[in-house]
Amino acid sequence: MTLNDGKFIIKVPASSANLGPGFDSIGVALTLYLSLEVEKSEKWECYSTSEELKDLPSDEQNFICQIALQTAAKYGKELHPCRIKVESDIPLARGLGSSASAIIAGIELADYVGELGLTKQDKLLLSTEIEGHPDNVGASLYGGLVIGSYQQGEVDIIPISGLSFEMVAVIPKESLLTKDSRGVLPTELSYSNAVQASSTANVLVAALLSQNWDLAGKMMEIDLFHQPYRKPLIPFYGEVEVFAKSEGAFGVALSGAGPTVLCFCEKGKGQILEQSIQSTFPDMTAKLLCIDYTGSNVF
Numbered sequence: 631m632t633l634n635d636g637k638f639i640i641k642v643p644a645s646s647a648n649l650g651p652g653f654d655s656i657g658v659a660l661t662l663y664l665s666l667e668v669e670k671s672e673k674w675e676c677y678s679t680s681e682e683l684k685d686l687p688s689d690e691q692n693f694i695c696q697i698a699l700q701t702a703a704k705y706g707k708e709l710h711p712c713r714i715k716v717e718s719d720i721p722l723a724r725g726l727g728s729s730a731s732a733i734i735a736g737i738e739l740a741d742y743v744g745e746l747g748l749t750k751q752d753k754l755l756l757s758t759e760i761e762g763h764p765d766n767v768g769a770s771l772y773g774g775l776v777i778g779s780y781q782q783g784e785v786d787i788i789p790i791s792g793l794s795f796e797m798v799a800v801i802p803k804e805s806l807l808t809k810d811s812r813g814v815l816p817t818e819l820s821y822s823n824a825v826q827a828s829s830t831a832n833v834l835v836a837a838l839l840s841q842n843w844d845l846a847g848k849m850m851e852i853d854l855f856h857q858p859y860r861k862p863l864i865p866f867y868g869e870v871e872v873f874a875k876s877e878g879a880f881g882v883a884l885s886g887a888g889p890t891v892l893c894f895c896e897k898g899k900g901q902i903l904e905q906s907i908q909s910t911f912p913d914m915t916a917k918l919l920c921i922d923y924t925g926s927n928v929f
């Protein structure tokens with residue numbers, strides 16, 4: 631279906647960044663989604679029935695519309711206004727990549743309505759320039775586990791499929807903005823710490839690819855890039871970590887900039903883990919999530 635025929639849908643998965651030591655580089659797409667139902671209109675309108683999105687701007691000031699307009703302008707195009715129904719089950723500012731999903735949705739919107747003819751690599755570079763790192767946007771765009779690097783205006787990414795783990799996200803009621811959680815990070819790391827931190831990230835990738843889950847979990851825990859500085863912002867982290875591991879999780883990591891804690895387990899073990907975490911931590915939401923292997927989709 632094309633825009634002239636009526637409506638079209640943009641569907642973008644959530645994501646979790648870092649997986650411990652893969653700071654600003656590793657991401658995984660998750661089975662939570664941001665969906666846009668789009669049709670041409672007289673003026674820009676953005677509306678939603680999702681509780682999470684009800685306070686966001688309903689005109690072209692909406693973040694998704696802004697990204698779409700900026701993207702089209704970059705290519706010298708003015709977008710026809712659209713009426714957009716936005717639905718989302720991605721909680722905002724919880725470390726589950728809501729902003730990255732919104733950025734990808736805006737770029738997909740601009741590409742489709744403005745007929746920009748963008749490739750996936752174009753979309754990756756545009757979104758990475760906006761977000762500053764390719765971990766969340768790469769995962770939302772490609773699906774699967776992504777390992778990426780953004781340097782000197784170029785972004786390189788490898789998406790990986792066929793991984794057999796699932797996750798239980800432990801999501802608190804309180805939000806934490808990424809800019810605040812980045813604000814507690816140091817501006818420098820010593821040479822020896824940087825060598826150690828990057829070796830940890832390297833072994834994490836090798837362990838995930840060879841399905842050595844215990845080793846992957848060990849690497850998630852000994853990250854030196856960001857978790858030591860961010861854990862003090864998340865008082866329940868330690869308790870969730872100990873409990874999840876005692877209930878069969880092979881690893882625990884801060885999801886993105888937090889405050890969600892992501893517990894990793896082998897395929898098939900997630901449902902029981904979700905139930906036991908939920909009954910032990912009733913003030914938070916425990917959610918079983920799988921890896922999305924599709925990435926963003928327009929249909």
Ligand SMILES: Nc1ncnc2c1ncn2[C@@H]1O[C@H](COP(=O)(O)OP(=O)(O)OP(=O)(O)O)[C@@H](O)[C@H]1O
Binds near residue numbers: 683694
């Ligand atoms: N669907 C959306 N529509 C409009 N704005 C959104 C949408 N999703 C996210 N945002 C904007 O992004 C902000 C959250 O971004 P932030 O980077 O702080 O957290 P996050 O992306 O959820 O977490 P993380 O980057 O750690 O994974 C929201 O407060 C809102 O301003």
Ligand SMILES: N[C@@H](CCO)C(=O)O
Binds near residue numbers: 654655765
């Ligand atoms: N890699 C980013 C993800 C959140 O945007 C961080 O940890 O700050």
